[in-house]
Amino acid sequence: MKFLILIYTNPESRQIWENLPADQRSAGLRAYQELTDELTASGELIVSGPLADPSHARRVTVRDGQPLTTDGPFAEIKEYLAGFYYVECDSAERAIEHAARVPGLDAGVRVEVWPMRTLNDFGVDM
Amino acid sequence: MNVDDQLRELAPQVLAALVRRGGDFETSEDAVQEALLAAATQWPDEGVPDNPRAWLITVASRRRIELWRNESARRRREEAAAAMPEPAPVPEVDDTLTLLLLCGHPALTAASQVALTLRAVGGLRTDEIARAFLVPEATIGQRISRAKQRIKASGATFSPPAPDELPARMAAVRHVLYLIFTEGHTASSGTALHRVELTTEAIRLTRQLHALRPDDGEVAGLLALMLLTEGRRPARTDPGGALVPLAEQDRRRWDAAAIAEGTALITDALAHAPIGPFQLQAAIAAVHAEAATADDTDWPQILTLYDLLASIAPGPMVTLNRIVAVAMVDGPAIALDQLDAAARDPALAGHYRVDAVRAHLLDRAGDHDSAREHYRRAAQRTLSLPEQQYLQSRANRRP
Numbered sequence: 001m002k003f004l005i006l007i008y009t010n011p012e013s014r015q016i017w018e019n020l021p022a023d024q025r026s027a028g029l030r031a032y033q034e035l036t037d038e039l040t041a042s043g044e045l046i047v048s049g050p051l052a053d054p055s056h057a058r059r060v061t062v063r064d065g066q067p068l069t070t071d072g073p074f075a076e077i078k079e080y081l082a083g084f085y086y087v088e089c090d091s092a093e094r095a096i097e098h099a100a101r102v103p104g105l106d107a108g109v110r111v112e113v114w115p116m117r118t119l120n121d122f123g124v125d126m
Numbered sequence: 127m128n129v130d131d132q133l134r135e136l137a138p139q140v141l142a143a144l145v146r147r148g149g150d151f152e153t154s155e156d157a158v159q160e161a162l163l164a165a166a167t168q169w170p171d172e173g174v175p176d177n178p179r180a181w182l183i184t185v186a187s188r189r190r191i192e193l194w195r196n197e198s199a200r201r202r203r204e205e206a207a208a209a210m211p212e213p214a215p216v217p218e219v220d221d222t223l224t225l226l227l228l229c230g231h232p233a234l235t236a237a238s239q240v241a242l243t244l245r246a247v248g249g250l251r252t253d254e255i256a257r258a259f260l261v262p263e264a265t266i267g268q269r270i271s272r273a274k275q276r277i278k279a280s281g282a283t284f285s286p287p288a289p290d291e292l293p294a295r296m297a298a299v300r301h302v303l304y305l306i307f308t309e310g311h312t313a314s315s316g317t318a319l320h321r322v323e324l325t326t327e328a329i330r331l332t333r334q335l336h337a338l339r340p341d342d343g344e345v346a347g348l349l350a351l352m353l354l355t356e357g358r359r360p361a362r363t364d365p366g367g368a369l370v371p372l373a374e375q376d377r378r379r380w381d382a383a384a385i386a387e388g389t390a391l392i393t394d395a396l397a398h399a400p401i402g403p404f405q406l407q408a409a410i411a412a413v414h415a416e417a418a419t420a421d422d423t424d425w426p427q428i429l430t431l432y433d434l435l436a437s438i439a440p441g442p443m444v445t446l447n448r449i450v451a452v453a454m455v456d457g458p459a460i461a462l463d464q465l466d467a468a469a470r471d472p473a474l475a476g477h478y479r480v481d482a483v484r485a486h487l488l489d490r491a492g493d494h495d496s497a498r499e500h501y502r503r504a505a506q507r508t509l510s511l512p513e514q515q516y517l518q519s520r521a522n523r524r525p
Contacts, residue, residue: 122307
């Protein structure tokens with residue numbers, strides 16, 4: 001089963017993170033790297049990545065057939081997407097175990113585990 | 127036979143030949159993969175060599191030596207071992223079985239067993255497996271190398287497991303083949319160009335296993351189940367690509383040859399082998415298949431088979447399917463009572479299939495409004511996109 005693990009952060013958590021002593025910050029980054037390495041080694045990782053600061057995000061709409069981009073309103077948002085893991089695991093429990101290892105969950109970072117839809121339909125007409 | 131089919135036939139033989147000549151499974155398997163890749167590029171242009179098997183063995187052996195040279199002194203000691211005299215030839219059919227059993231090693235995750243089986247026994251290339259599973263090539267490559275590391279760490283070698291381990295290992299192999307089949311079972315395949323049909327590949331490998339172990343009733347049952355399920359495939363979708371439920375399929379569009387083969391297989395297995403879950407599922411599929419129309423279905427016989435299945439291999443899906451059969455034999459009211467009881471099982475609590483079955487039963491009971499509500503709920507929660515579309519269409523149907 002494929003799952004999208006979404007990692008959210010907020011300006012306060014970001015602030016805490018940026019004010020951490022260097023050694024604690026590098027410990028956090030190491031924890032991220034270890035999680036990514038283990039998911040890669042186990043063959044469960046499909047793709048993952050950190051997202052750029054929300055100030056770089058663009059909202060895209062279409063008006064009269066023309067794409068239109070706007071900058072916000074990301075400045076005031078309380079919480080924003082910071083990164084993701086796209087994984088394939090034998091069970092939802094396993095995906096949740098991985099998600100629980102995302103660093104910073106005790107400091108305001110939040111994760112969500114979303115199962116992907118499948119195209120598989122075995123057993124539907126059984 | 128086209129080049130791809132030929133390579134898939136030869137792959138396990140070439141791998142076994144290499145391992146027999148004193149190689150470790152891990153490096154030999156990589157070398158064979160590269161030889162297959164070379165053949166897939168060269169043969170279509172330059173023609174298939176006179177002795178394709180010998181060609182592959184030569185190329186793979188050379189590649190293996192290169193792989194060894196690239197590695198450490200520890201590897202070089204193994205190379206010395208490779209110079210040992212070639213062992214007496216053993217029938218190739220046994221090699222395929224040994225490979226299948228090795229790929230079903232209990233130290234591996236199911237996903238790794240599947241990937242390794244498709245590559246080492248199925249002769250598929252990593253990129254083909256990746257496309258079939260809709261993941262990047264690197265992910266499949268990692269699953270395979272991880273699987274081989276685990277096999278190595280477990281101390282397993284290219285030899286049949288101990289007799290006391292054999293039944294569990296055969297069960298694992300059957301499960302892997304079943305997973306390959308179910309993974310490939312989708313109405314919307316073929317979107318990616320040259321996507322390997324996993325159902326076809328699962329049937330091919332199970333056919334090989336059945337030829338090697340004709341007395342294993344569960345292998346016969348699994349092959350029969352696959353053939354009977356695959357045989358319905360042409361009628362499973364309407365021209366718009368939407369799923370058509372079994373009861374509404376145009377049975378003239380079924381693949382009669384596949385269904386006849388599956389029926390003959392399961393009839394023979396039931397007469398000669400101890401009963402097992404795959405045989406019972408195949409028998410149920412065969413009873414459906416022998417009915418000229420949905421109304422001719424022998425539901426009492428299907429219910430008897432589900433009763434047996436529930437006693438030897440109980441599970442939430444068996445419970446639900448059995449309840450559908452109960453509705454056909456004893457009426458929807460009794461089935462709805464049984465569904466209420468079944469829904470209290472924690473394994474089924476909140477499961478969308480309970481809603482889907484309830485909707486089906488309510489429809490049969492004539493309560494179409496409630497049925498639509500349950501179809502809608504089920505559609506919302508299924509993970510399968512084709513199933514969601516089907517359930518939603520039921521929810522929207524006017525009485």
